[in-house]
Amino acid sequence: IINLYVGGGWNLSWSxxxxxxxxxxxxxxxxxxxxxxxxxxxxDDEKQPLCECNTCYSGPDCSxxxxxxxxxxxxxxxxFLEPFWIQHAANSAVLVAGWHRMxxxxxxxxxxxxxxxxxxxxxxxxxxxxxxxxxxxxxGTGSTQVISAAVHALxxxxxxxxxxxxxxxxxxxxxxxxxxxxxxxxxxxEGDASPWINTTNTSSTNxxxxxxxxxNPDGQLNKAVLHGPYVKAIHDLAYYWPHFTPIPAPADExxxxxxxxxxxxxxxxxxxxxxxxxxxxxxxxTMHMELNTMGVSRDSQLRALKLLKVILEGKGRExxxxxxxxxxxxxxxLNQTLSLSNRFSLxxxxxxxxxxxxxxxxxxPAYAWLKCEREEEKDCYAVLKAANIIxxxxxxxxxxxxxxxxxxxxxxxxxxALIERxxxxxxxxxxxxxxx
Amino acid sequence: IINLYVGGGWNLSWSxxxxxxxxxxxxxxxxxxxxxxxxxxxxDDEKQPLCECNTCYSGPDCSxxxxxxxxxxxxxxxxFLEPFWIQHAANSAVLVAGWHRMxxxxxxxxxxxxxxxxxxxxxxxxxxxxxxxxxxxxxGTGSTQVISAAVHALxxxxxxxxxxxxxxxxxxxxxxxxxxxxxxxxxxxEGDASPWINTTNTSSTNxxxxxxxxxNPDGQLNKAVLHGPYVKAIHDLAYYWPHFTPIPAPADExxxxxxxxxxxxxxxxxxxxxxxxxxxxxxxxTMHMELNTMGVSRDSQLRALKLLKVILEGKGRExxxxxxxxxxxxxxxLNQTLSLSNRFSLxxxxxxxxxxxxxxxxxxPAYAWLKCEREEEKDCYAVLKAANIIxxxxxxxxxxxxxxxxxxxxxxxxxxALIERxxxxxxxxxxxxxxx
Numbered sequence: 001i002i003n004l005y006v007g008g009g010w011n012l013s014w015s016x017x018x019x020x021x022x023x024x025x026x027x028x029x030x031x032x033x034x035x036x037x038x039x040x041x042x043x044d045d046e047k048q049p050l051c052e053c054n055t056c057y058s059g060p061d062c063s064x065x066x067x068x069x070x071x072x073x074x075x076x077x078x079x080f081l082e083p084f085w086i087q088h089a090a091n092s093a094v095l096v097a098g099w100h101r102m103x104x105x106x107x108x109x110x111x112x113x114x115x116x117x118x119x120x121x122x123x124x125x126x127x128x129x130x131x132x133x134x135x136x137x138x139x140g141t142g143s144t145q146v147i148s149a150a151v152h153a154l155x156x157x158x159x160x161x162x163x164x165x166x167x168x169x170x171x172x173x174x175x176x177x178x179x180x181x182x183x184x185x186x187x188x189x190e191g192d193a194s195p196w197i198n199t200t201n202t203s204s205t206n207x208x209x210x211x212x213x214x215x216n217p218d219g220q221l222n223k224a225v226l227h228g229p230y231v232k233a234i235h236d237l238a239y240y241w242p243h244f245t246p247i248p249a250p251a252d253e254x255x256x257x258x259x260x261x262x263x264x265x266x267x268x269x270x271x272x273x274x275x276x277x278x279x280x281x282x283x284x285x286t287m288h289m290e291l292n293t294m295g296v297s298r299d300s301q302l303r304a305l306k307l308l309k310v311i312l313e314g315k316g317r318e319x320x321x322x323x324x325x326x327x328x329x330x331x332x333x334l335n336q337t338l339s340l341s342n343r344f345s346l347x348x349x350x351x352x353x354x355x356x357x358x359x360x361x362x363x364x365p366a367y368a369w370l371k372c373e374r375e376e377e378k379d380c381y382a383v384l385k386a387a388n389i390i391x392x393x394x395x396x397x398x399x400x401x402x403x404x405x406x407x408x409x410x411x412x413x414x415x416x417a418l419i420e421r422x423x424x425x426x427x428x429x430x431x432x433x434x435x436x
Numbered sequence: 437i438i439n440l441y442v443g444g445g446w447n448l449s450w451s452x453x454x455x456x457x458x459x460x461x462x463x464x465x466x467x468x469x470x471x472x473x474x475x476x477x478x479x480d481d482e483k484q485p486l487c488e489c490n491t492c493y494s495g496p497d498c499s500x501x502x503x504x505x506x507x508x509x510x511x512x513x514x515x516f517l518e519p520f521w522i523q524h525a526a527n528s529a530v531l532v533a534g535w536h537r538m539x540x541x542x543x544x545x546x547x548x549x550x551x552x553x554x555x556x557x558x559x560x561x562x563x564x565x566x567x568x569x570x571x572x573x574x575x576g577t578g579s580t581q582v583i584s585a586a587v588h589a590l591x592x593x594x595x596x597x598x599x600x601x602x603x604x605x606x607x608x609x610x611x612x613x614x615x616x617x618x619x620x621x622x623x624x625x626e627g628d629a630s631p632w633i634n635t636t637n638t639s640s641t642n643x644x645x646x647x648x649x650x651x652n653p654d655g656q657l658n659k660a661v662l663h664g665p666y667v668k669a670i671h672d673l674a675y676y677w678p679h680f681t682p683i684p685a686p687a688d689e690x691x692x693x694x695x696x697x698x699x700x701x702x703x704x705x706x707x708x709x710x711x712x713x714x715x716x717x718x719x720x721x722t723m724h725m726e727l728n729t730m731g732v733s734r735d736s737q738l739r740a741l742k743l744l745k746v747i748l749e750g751k752g753r754e755x756x757x758x759x760x761x762x763x764x765x766x767x768x769x770l771n772q773t774l775s776l777s778n779r780f781s782l783x784x785x786x787x788x789x790x791x792x793x794x795x796x797x798x799x800x801p802a803y804a805w806l807k808c809e810r811e812e813e814k815d816c817y818a819v820l821k822a823a824n825i826i827x828x829x830x831x832x833x834x835x836x837x838x839x840x841x842x843x844x845x846x847x848x849x850x851x852x853a854l855i856e857r858x859x860x861x862x863x864x865x866x867x868x869x870x871x872x
Binding site: 015023026041077094095097107140144182293303 | 448449450451452453454455456457458459461462471473474475476477478488511513514515517518521522524525526527528529530531532533534535536537538539540541543549550551552576577578580581584610613614617618619620621697701702703704705706707723724727728729730731732733734735736737738739741742743746
């Protein structure tokens with residue numbers, strides 16, 4: 001490998017081909033309604049990857065709007081942050097050499113990059129959303145794997161009956177799906193936390209409570225509802241970032257989980273982490289990661305590091321201003337759109353003082369938790385579906401189907417389509433009112 | 437983003453910083469006995485990451501040999517392929533844009549890159565080591581996750597007793613460790629397969645047999661030993677590549693697992709896959725990946741794609757010639773080193789016709805399965821340890837401690853140190869013989 005340092009910069013040698021490939025792909029025009037990727041499909045007679053179009057667009061350059069296409073507000077795909085990374089293209093790109101980190105372990109024989117860990121601690125301290133001093137940190141392949149490891153680690157090894165895993169309704173369905181799937185002699189999903197509230201002092205049942213704050217789906221800053229000698233909690237703080245909520249104080253719980261997905265928007269990188277007080281829990285979760293996947297992809301760790309560096313360079317102001325502004329604007333537009341409706345209502349989240357922005361801030365939730373108010377409209381998902389809107393039914397969150405979750409964190413195109421469809425729905429309502 | 441195409445190449449804009457960073461790191465000299473990485477530790481008063489030295493070297497540029505340092509032949513860290521990727525620097529580098537694949541899913545709503553899947557099929561067909569036509573392919577975070585998914589998927593849902601997971605001794609310890617850890621109502625690790633050989637026709641116990649070929653630790657081309665209506669098998673073909681074994685014929689089993697780690701040497705990328713005949717098994721394994729980690733890091737998939745492209749460009753000849761030559765030379769040196777010893781012996785693996793190289797080939801195993809031949813030396817690990825060699829004890833493979841596995845796939849420095857220590861051991865033996 002020959003490198004020449006010429007004047008003010010490197011005269012690139014081995015890396016230039018990869019850089020050129022990436023720029024060529026980035027230069028493919030998809031009309032702002034799609035994107036071409038380095039690993040996209042290439043047709044046999046073409047050299048360049050095809051445009052991958054957003055939901056309501058098609059054509060070779062994604063320029064054709066598909067009329068009457070459904071507005072998809074189902075998934076929590078955090079593409080609202082994509083424009084931020086396009087704006088910070090130069091700082092956020094990573095060139096991975098062919099021989100980068102081939103080994104199973106870093107230099108210290110672990111599967112965790114200590115440099116990345118340090119950056120995570122710095123970020124929490126900057127944002128003020130979690131205490132990390134004297135805490136252990138482990139990584140997982142998305143917070144998906146982290147919460148699974150946490151359930152395993154908090155379950156007693158030698159109890160006569162499995163720990164019951166519970167959460168306050170409405171809750172994120174993965175808790176149920178994942179715990180059911182991995183059910184063992186040590187833990188079992190039980191569902192609603194509320195029946196246990198008055199029993200924790202008298203019963204010796206081991207309980208593991210998922211506490212999600214802000215909550216998915218409804219954005220509330222939940223607190224644990226169960227307390228007692230046999231109760232443990234997993235605090236899922238995926239959304240506890242200034243994009244989505246004022247940060248009243250640093251969280252200081254025994255076990256807190258986070259994910260890159262809802263911080264930088266990189267869901268595809270599959271990177272999550274936990275901040276842990278107890279050494280024994282940390283050790284069990286570390287063992288889980290070793291036996292399940294031998295740790296997290298070193299490529300994901302490299303990418304996460306680069307992204308966190310960009311955030312830290314801007315002292316967090318840039319990305320969180322961008323995220324908050326975007327989410328706040330969307331929430332306002334949605335509220336405005338539904339303001340004349342008697343048929344639909346949205347959750348209310350009180351404003352709070354945000355220690356990061358150092359001012360009172362309105363909420364800017366990741367999801368709308370929409371309620372169909374008409375007595376007869378018990379299946380709110382179907383009501384929206386009929387209006388060409390795909391939400392996620394309340395049932396998925398163990399709540400009434402009178403509720404639907406609408407994702408506000410997808411791409412601009414998805415959000416625009418959602419608002420268009422909702423406007424149509426609300427205007428029908430008005431014309432019916434006027435008609436009577 | 438502005439891109440200019442000038443003359444014969446791109447005038448790089450946003451990507452050049454990343455490219456320069458990578459080249460600057462690659463240019464750091466670590467004396468050939470270590471390496472600096474983009475995400476390496478940077479001291480406060482320095483700009484560049486520190487050299488990370490190989491086992492027996494130290495100093496800021498890894499130039500200081502540590503006398504009497506232990507030869508570490510424990511882990512199966514496939515660094516023997518690192519020089520290949522350094523030789524192919526230009527082709528194997530990937531530049532990842534900040535906005536690359538942020539979404540949870542690819543364009544087809546799955547978590548699997550169809551382009552990468554196509555390349556994997558092409559590679560198997562080129563090498564001739566596995567039938568993939570009309571088979572399903574799933575990805576995992578290393579074959580570690582793939583085999584765990586396979587055990588879950590092959591276990592009966594509604595049996596009165598759990599499926600017993602077995603393997604022929606000696607076997608890779610992860611099968612036991614992982615299956616024990618995730619033990620459920622559906623499966624349980626049982627250990628040695630041989631007691632079941634004569635029962636499979638009469639008993640209705642569900643059995644899952646791990647068949648590893650070439651076997652870890654001893655390199656033998658194992659076949660399934662259990663057959664019957666209640667028997668299922670997981671064929672772990674991690675080492676079934678021309679680096680390590682002649683390829684007599686394409687494997688055509690119901691469930692076969694592979695890993696990038698032993699193909700390209702990228703253990704850190706955590707990428708494995710399975711080739712599966714039955715749709716129902718494929719669907720269960722897909723569900724496993726979704727609930728466990730929501731699929732494999734898209735960054736790992738991008739990197740795997742790039743590496744496979746390099747292999748396919750060279751029609752596989754380049755990497756497999758390199759891998760075979762390296763492993764074959766090491767095996768010869770090891771055999772030569774021990775040829776005068778009566779105290780230690782190595783496994784024998786018969787030569788076979790290799791359909792990929794189209795000629796008879798000697799074996800070139802990933803591991804030496806060393807036996808201490810002296811009656812009194814029952815703890816072979818301790819014998820080697822006393823001679824400053826770290827192997828992996830037979831017990832770890834559920835075998836006698838008279839055996840030790842020595843890894844031959846680590847870096848050149850590791851292998852050289854191993855041979856040095858072994859030479860000393862064998863020469864002691866000679867001098868004792870001469871002395872009597």
